Every structure is written in structure tokens, then in C-alpha cells.
Amino acid sequence: MQTIIETAFTPFQALGGGALIGLASVLLMAGYGRILGATGIMAGVLHPTSKADWTWRVAILLGMMTGPLVFWMFSGAMPAIQVPISTPMMIIGGILVGIGVTFGSGCTSGHGVCGLARLSSRSLVATLTFMATGVATVFIIRHILGA
Amino acid sequence: MRLxxxxxxxxxxxxxISISGMSNPAKVLNFFDIAGTWDPSLAFVMGGALGVTFFGYRVILKRSAPMFDTVFRLPARTDIDLPLVGGSAIFGIGWGIAGFCPGGALPALGTGRSEVLIFVAAxxxxxxxxxxxxxxFNTTAPA
Known part of the structure; x- marks a missing residue:
């Protein structure tokens, strides 16, 4: 179900990219008083409460999508996207992620970064849970079912 | 200007996200594969993001209001309920299958790659x- 594509350990890109993610979260709170959670921002585009509530969400999403283009301008290549799974599995995974983040009120950015930074107990439980089931799922797919 | x-x-x-590798499913799935082709990079992404946000929030949230708005909109709930735990568990399963999380996939739409479009549609x-x-089922909808 998954092909194995080995990836190199890239601690400096990871730390630097992570710091930028953190900077964006801090700036959105400092300027506009909002949690930078991809789930919440996206859900609000689908169910806006007002026109102003809709426009800021579209603005930040457009900004996010510009990120890979700026990456390309500096590095000469788009960020690597290596997909080790089939299209049906991608669809199943996507639907599960959508259901999960909606019931769970957040994802990696909202719970894992902003929530943990606020020392929220809900976000700690959410983050430990989705990390654990992520590890368990890959273990089952790759080592029990045999990739 | 605000926008x-x-x-x-x-x-x-x-x-x-682009620099960190969070939008690369192979890298994310290898982070989860502790017993196999483990790539610990994403722990550094989380560490970098959390470190900056933790100290940044400490400074900012001492203020009475954000610079361009009237209030800080912070979640007030503290209860641990079934939708939180069950939803997060389902999210992790989907993340472990697809290798994309919402924050990794939405910026990656900018690459125009069809796999990203398919994931976001799903x-x-x-x-x-x-x-x-x-x-x-006539119960309360999740927020």
C-alpha cells in the first residue's frame, strides 16, 4: 500500500522552516489576535460568519500557496513532493483527515504548534493522540501488512 | 493594507512549510516509521515552530489587544471529550495513510501538483x- 521512499535527515531545513512557521503563528496573533490553524482557517472559508471573516481567511490561504513559489524563486526548484501511495489511498487518507480534524477541532498547526504554545491541555491530548495513531498506522501498513 | x-x-x-519538508508525504511517512526508514526531521520542525511560538506568545499575550484588532480570539475550552480524542485519532490515521496534514497540503497547492489537489478535495x-x-443524528455539530 505504501512504497518506501527513503528521505535524508535535514535538521537545519527542518528547524529553519519550523521557525518560520512559528514566526507566522506569532505574527498572526500579534497583529490580528488569531490562532494560525490550517483546519480552522479552511473550515471558516467554507462556513464564513461575515464577509470580513471570509476575506482574511482567503488572504492567508493565498499567501500560503505563494510560499512554494517564493521557495522556487530562491532555490530554483519547487519543494519536493514525493508520494509513496496510490490515488485511492490518498483519497481515503484525505477524507479521514477531514473528518478527524473537524471533530478534533484542529490539526498539527492549530493543536501541535499554537495550542501547545498556550499550554492547552486539549491540544496536548490531541497532539499525543494524532502522533500516536500516525505512528501506529504507518507501522501497521509497512511492517504488519507489509507495505 | 490589513489583508x-x-x-x-x-x-x-x-x-x-516548503523549507521544512512538511509538504512532502514521503518525509512525513518516514517520520512516523520509527521501526523502518525513520527520518526524525519533522521533530525539528515541530521543535522550531513550537519554540518560536511559545516565547512569542508569552510576549504578545501580555498586551491587552492585538495591533490591528480589538481582542485576542483564544479557545476557551479545557474539557477532554470524545470528539477531541476520537477526531484526533482519526486524523492521525488519515495522516499516516496519506502523508499530508492540512497545514502541509494547503501551501503545497501552490505547486500545482495533482496529488495535492486530490488530497485537498478529499x-x-x-x-x-x-x-x-x-x-x-440530530446532535451538536462540531465547531
Missing amino acids: FGIYIIGLIFGLG LLVGIAIAKFLPRA
Whole structure:
């Protein structure tokens, strides 16, 4: 179900990219008083409460999508996207992620970064849970079912 | 001007995601594969993001209001309930299958790659299902 594509350990890109993610979260709170959670921002585009509530969400999403283009301008290549799974599995995974983040009120950015930074107990439980089931799922797919 | 500032914040986030490798499913799945081709990079992404946000929030939230708005909109709930735990568990399963999380996939739409489009379309279907299900059973919809 998954092909194995080995990836190199890239601690400096990871730390630097992570710091930028953190900077964006801090700036959105400092300027506009909002949690930078991809789930919440996206859900609000689908169910806006007002026109102003809709426009800021579209603005930040457009900004996010510009990120890979700026990456390309500096590095000469788009960020690597290596997909080790089939299209049906991608669809199943996507639907599960959508259901999960909606019931769970957040994802990696909202719970894992902003929530943990606020020392929220809900976000700690959410983050430990989705990390654990992520590890368990890959273990089952790759080592029990045999990739 | 207000919207341009928000756009730039989104851009910083999207650039961070692009540099970090969070939008690369192979890298994410290898992070989860502790018993196999483990790539610990994403722990450094989380560490970098959390470190900056933790100290940044400490400074900012001492203020009475954000610079361009009237209030800080912070979640007030503290209860641990079934939707939180069950939803997060389902999210992790989907993340372990697809290798994309919402914050990794949304910026990656900018690459124009069809796999990202397919994931985000499925993600939206999942959100619609989750919003519809509780209504079908006549209970409270998740926020």
C-alpha cells in the first residue's frame, strides 16, 4: 500500500522552516489576535460568519500557496513532493483527515504548534493522540501488512 | 493594507512549510516509521515552530489587544471529550495513510501538483461529512 521512499535527515531545513512557521503563528496573533490553524482557517472559508471573516481567511490561504513559489524563486526548484501511495489511498487518507480534524477541532498547526504554545491541555491530548495513531498506522501498513 | 499583512503572514507560513519538508508525504511517512526508514526531521520542525511560538506568545499575550484588532480570539475550552480524542485519532490515521496534514497540503497547492489537489478535495469531502453527520443524528455539530 505504501512504497518506501527513503528521505535524508535535514535538521537545519527542518528547524529553519519550523521557525518560520512559528514566526507566522506569532505574527498572526500579534497583529490580528488569531490562532494560525490550517483546519480552522479552511473550515471558516467554507462556513464564513461575515464577509470580513471570509476575506482574511482567503488572504492567508493565498499567501500560503505563494510560499512554494517564493521557495522556487530562491532555490530554483519547487519543494519536493514525493508520494509513496496510490490515488485511492490518498483519497481515503484525505477524507479521514477531514473528518478527524473537524471533530478534533484542529490539526498539527492549530493543536501541535499554537495550542501547545498556550499550554492547552486539549491540544496536548490531541497532539499525543494524532502522533500516536500516525505512528501506529504507518507501522501497521509497512511492517504488519507489509507495505 | 490589513489583508496584505495577513497575506504576508500566510506567505511566511507557506515558505516555512516548503523549507521544512512538511509538504512532502514521503518525509512525513518516514517520520512516523520509527521501526523502518525513520527520518526524525519533522521533530525539528515541530521543535522550531513550537519554540518560536511559545516565547512569542508569552510576549504578545501580555498586551491587552492585538495591533490591528480589538481582542485576542483564544479557545476557551479545557474539557477532554470524545470528539477531541476520537477526531484526533482519526486524523492521525488519515495522516499516516496519506502523508499530508492540512497545514502541509494547503501551501503545497501552490505547486500545482495533482496529488495535492486530490488530497485537498478529499479533505474538503471529509470536513463536509463531519459537519453533516451530527446533523443527521440530530446532535451538536462540531465547531
